[in-house]
Amino acid sequence: MTDAAAEAGSVALKQAYVGVDIGGTNTVIGIFDHSRQLLKKKSIPTLLPHLPKSTDLPATFFDLLRDEIFLLAQEADCSDGLALCGMGVPGIVDPVRGRAEAASNLGWFGVPFAEQMSSRLGVSVCIDNDVRIYALGEVIAGAGHGYRNVLCLTVGTGIAAAIFADGRIVMGGDYFAGEIGHDPVDGAVGVCICGRQGCVESIVSAKGISRMAREAVERDDVSTSLRSLNQVPTAFDVYTAATEGDVVAQGIFRYVGEVLGSKLLTAVCLLNPDAVIIGGGVAEAGELLLGPIRDKIDERYVNAKKPAILKAKLGDSAGLIGAVSFAQQHYRAERKECET
Ligand SMILES: [Zn+2]
Numbered sequence: 001m002t003d004a005a006a007e008a009g010s011v012a013l014k015q016a017y018v019g020v021d022i023g024g025t026n027t028v029i030g031i032f033d034h035s036r037q038l039l040k041k042k043s044i045p046t047l048l049p050h051l052p053k054s055t056d057l058p059a060t061f062f063d064l065l066r067d068e069i070f071l072l073a074q075e076a077d078c079s080d081g082l083a084l085c086g087m088g089v090p091g092i093v094d095p096v097r098g099r100a101e102a103a104s105n106l107g108w109f110g111v112p113f114a115e116q117m118s119s120r121l122g123v124s125v126c127i128d129n130d131v132r133i134y135a136l137g138e139v140i141a142g143a144g145h146g147y148r149n150v151l152c153l154t155v156g157t158g159i160a161a162a163i164f165a166d167g168r169i170v171m172g173g174d175y176f177a178g179e180i181g182h183d184p185v186d187g188a189v190g191v192c193i194c195g196r197q198g199c200v201e202s203i204v205s206a207k208g209i210s211r212m213a214r215e216a217v218e219r220d221d222v223s224t225s226l227r228s229l230n231q232v233p234t235a236f237d238v239y240t241a242a243t244e245g246d247v248v249a250q251g252i253f254r255y256v257g258e259v260l261g262s263k264l265l266t267a268v269c270l271l272n273p274d275a276v277i278i279g280g281g282v283a284e285a286g287e288l289l290l291g292p293i294r295d296k297i298d299e300r301y302v303n304a305k306k307p308a309i310l311k312a313k314l315g316d317s318a319g320l321i322g323a324v325s326f327a328q329q330h331y332r333a334e335r336k337e338c339e340t
Helices: 003-010 059-075 113-121 130-141 206-218 225-229 235-243 247-271 281-285 287-300 317-339
Strands: 016-022 026-032 038-045 082-089 092-094 099-103 108-111 125-129 150-155 159-165 275-279 308-311
Touching (some): 016 059, 016 317, 026 317, 038 059, 059 082, 059 113, 082 113, 108 113, 130 150, 130 317, 150 247, 150 281, 225 235, 225 247, 235 281, 235 287, 275 287, 287 308
Parallel strands (some): 016 082, 150 275, 275 308
Antiparallel strands (some): 092 099, 150 159
């Protein structure tokens, strides 16, 4: 036997542990080994076929996802096939039945997601809400590592939260826990996508920041560098202007942080978390956002020990690590049930 052949013979067969993070625009697939080391990652567009009825299955998307997973597992040299698969799905998700109950951005209502993907992949597929999955990733391997009581928020296009109490994720009776986007803010008048006025999401989100910047630019009595952009400022434009000393842009971030801090103060009083983690695109603003949140909580939270207010650490890997961890936990729990 040649050295090369001997070496090839000694290579153990490798199984793929699959994590998938489905977003409104892109879907990210991660292939891990059994110890959750990321081997390969790929982002694909969340291409959705036109669905005549909201109850129709997005079969084309399921087929595309299956093909991409198998291809990526092959590229990661996982010659022993797939071991398991976990997925984060936006909207209201029933993780017990594996159903996407209401992902309005994607037009999915009552879709038996886990069953459909499991039959295509030939392994167990577990799904949960994308923010709970993201939070699990941050708690296992990111900013929340070592904490048992954690509030985790994502602030991007919209806003959502996940809650860990005594080390366990809180789902709520209808898996609706953490859906704080449409909680009203006193005195706020911005129109939200839900049609109501003054929702948290109409302020604490990329689109809320953009809207407030546009309103500032439209006022003749406001002096801001954002006006020179000659387009509606994005949240990133506002962030850039704030870091360059624009007082109006800094004021927008302070207001956003204070609104979020006020909402979080109530949650902190109710749950007594060790840490509050803020992730998502808007959290990239760092202390511009986190500072006012911390100030608001420190100012009124009477407990001597304040929660740590932390920026998420893992970026888009949080959703992948969370998804694969969720599937592993599910798999272990199922095995335990079989053994007893
Ligand atoms: Zn709303």
